[in-house]
Amino acid sequence: MADLLIEASAGEIRTALVDETGPLEIGFHRGRDLHREAIVLARVSALAPDINSAFVELEGGVEGGASCPLSGLLPCHYAPFEPGSARPKRIGDAVHVGQKFCVELVMAPNEESKSWVVRADYARKGRYLTLTPFRPGLRFDDGFDLEGKNRLGDALTPILKESGVAVHAPARGIGDDVLMAEAARLLGQIRAIRTAGGGARQILAAASALKNSLRDAPPDLGRIYLSDRDLLAQAQSCLKQWPDLLPLLDVPKTEMGLFADHGVEEALDALIDGHITLPSGGMISIDETRAATVIDVDSAKARWVNRGANREQGVAGPGAGRLSM
Known part of the structure; x- marks a missing residue:
């Protein structure tokens, strides 16, 4: 059973999913990425048919306000379209220069790109449900049985009149009142987006990194370990919406810090060094050259069972490849 670690420092939230073998996933939440999932008003500034995308200005965006619009890239597969109809295949059939609509911030600018990747076919995600208008x-x-699907389908019928719904694994065993409260919150956000008028402004701000980390926590966690009491108080406030996680919160005593105690700092040092030892005995080497980043997998022979037969395979053992940043 995995545990979730959450550490806070100035302007940053670090998370790690760990089990008895060590870290499975590591996440950093800082800078521009903290604005991901915000909804802003966009105006199409130019079409780029060669990459089947459009450039947009994010009016009233996340840095600098309306007086300093940010740029965004809208791929055709994220372009606006009438719900339930076919998606446009060419950007010129989807949008035109000067057109305005709401978009969701998907991927922050990086060293290779100065523009946000945005989508106009937005969704609103909760822990138990995602509304997909x-x-x-x-x-x-x-993991849902037929009885559970039928019960939740009946409860969600009023919501389905306005938006599609994806029901997530943590909803199993959650009371209908909690589920419907989340559905109502998310539907309220969608209605606010739909009725947003013109003008340069942010429609919906992104949730905090802590809240999104808790929202995205997998079901069947062991514990949620937080680095300090202030973070605990913030988490307790967030989890009024997600009561299944509330009993899991804990602030353990630690001299070296959560990440150090659970082997996460050691794993990060290995990533920086460029050599990662796999549970099977193999190794991943990461080397940067002027032309490319080269990843070499030197896999040890690991024994695994397939349909009752033991086979020797040159593959990484259990858990390999699940460490992500």
Whole structure:
């Protein structure tokens, strides 16, 4: 069973999913990435048919306000379209220069790109549900039995009249009152987006990094360890919406810090060094050259079972490849 670690420092939230073998996933939340999932008004400034995309200005965006608009890139597969209809295949059929609409910030600018990647077919995500106004219908993560699907389908019928709904695994065992409260919150956000008028302004701000880290925590966690009491108080406030996580919160005593105690700092040092030892005995080497970043997997022979037969395979062992940043 995995535990979630959350550490806070100035302007940054660090998270790690760990089990008895060490870290499985590591996340950093800082800078521009903290604005991801915000909804802002966009204006198409130019079409780029060669990459089947459009350039947009994010009016009233996340840095500098209306007087300093940011740029965004809108790929055709993220372009606006009538819910339930076919997606446009060419950017020129989807938008025109000067057109305004709301977009969701998807990917922050990096060293290679100065523009946000944005999408006009936005969704609003919660812990138990995601509302998908551009994709009608009801969908379930794996693990729901027929009785549960029928019960939740009946409860969500009023919501389905305005938006598609994806029901997530943490919703299993959650009371209908909690589920419907989240549905109402998310539907309120979608209505606010739909009724947003013109003008340069941010429509919906992004949630805090702490809140999104808790929202995206997998089901069946062991504990959620927080670095200090202030972070605990913030988490307790967030989890009024997600009561399944509230009993898991803990602030353990630690001399070296959560990440050091659970082997995460050691894993980060290995990433920086460019040599990562796999549980199977293999190794991943990462080397940067002027032309490319080269990743070499030197896999040890690991034994695994397939349909009752033991086979020797040159593959990484359990958990390999799940460490991400």
